[in-house]
Amino acid sequence: MMILDVCREQQISEQTFHRWKREFGMMEVDQAKQLKELQKENARLKRMLADEMLGKELLKEALEKKL
Secondary structure, eight states: OOHHHHHHHHTOOHHHHHHHHHHHTTSOHHHHHHHHHHHHHHHHHHHHHHHHHHHHHHHHHHHHHHO
């Protein structure tokens, strides 16, 4: 089966296939799963940090208005 056929069957572009191959091609399945979990956790932590920074900025602005 050709790459193009597999891509059509899985409804992904060839570009996506080659990007995934480049990103995950040398990894074992458990390593790829671990990478995905770490990426997911990293994104969650970045969102938390952004929320905290926004909260800090709002508190700072409120305090400045009172002074």
